[in-house]
Amino acid sequence: xxxxxxxxxxxxxxxxxxxxxxxxxxxxxxxxxxxxxxxxxxxxxxxxxxxxxxxxxxxxxxxxxxxxxxxxxxxxxxxxxxxxxxxxxxxxxxxxxxxxxxxxxxxxxxxxxxxxxxxx
Amino acid sequence: xxxxxxxxxxxxxxxxxxxxxxxxxxxxxxxxxxxxxxxxxxxxxxxxxxxxxxxxxxxxxxxxxxxxxxxxxxxxxxxxxxxxxxxxxxxxxxxxxxxxxxxxxxx
Numbered sequence: 001x002x003x004x005x006x007x008x009x010x011x012x013x014x015x016x017x018x019x020x021x022x023x024x025x026x027x028x029x030x031x032x033x034x035x036x037x038x039x040x041x042x043x044x045x046x047x048x049x050x051x052x053x054x055x056x057x058x059x060x061x062x063x064x065x066x067x068x069x070x071x072x073x074x075x076x077x078x079x080x081x082x083x084x085x086x087x088x089x090x091x092x093x094x095x096x097x098x099x100x101x102x103x104x105x106x107x108x109x110x111x112x113x114x115x116x117x118x119x120x
Numbered sequence: 121x122x123x124x125x126x127x128x129x130x131x132x133x134x135x136x137x138x139x140x141x142x143x144x145x146x147x148x149x150x151x152x153x154x155x156x157x158x159x160x161x162x163x164x165x166x167x168x169x170x171x172x173x174x175x176x177x178x179x180x181x182x183x184x185x186x187x188x189x190x191x192x193x194x195x196x197x198x199x200x201x202x203x204x205x206x207x208x209x210x211x212x213x214x215x216x217x218x219x220x221x222x223x224x225x226x227x
Contacts, residue, residue: 045218059214105211110163
């Protein structure tokens, strides 16, 4: 059974940093691309970032480019999102989602999400 | 970026009703169109990909159609467990973008 378990969310002040993790199991992690998708409270879905299977190709939404860094450790079956210079508008539930290497943005499996709140 | 516009934003329907949700893209991209269902407090779930292909395990009352810029999600006979918010999403290009969602409520 595919499982994705996010962690690392919490309350952080504007300008602060946070690192999210997504622990994967039930599939060959290194064979799948991974994405982060977020959802502000009561709002719709927004794609955040993409990373390929071996971690050497990444893409970011313009809203987070230069502040967020996606990475993965295939030996630990874990995906990360390092978030710096956080803003109030980054407040959201952050989901990790898998996709096939031939369909990067078809989000097949999702984690349960972790809430990030940016507030003073 | 490709803008995705869903209509309606919300609808009220009864169990057994046929429900149709439309999604329009700001530019054409063949059939790289996915539909997701999200229930309150839960992660989204992939229902349909490449415009009309049902994801494994999704009931056959769900169907998708369309191409180019206009796409449709149809629920042939609404069931109690189908009350949720539905999102379309283009997976054609970076950044992938979602519609604003359509909330299906009980009449």
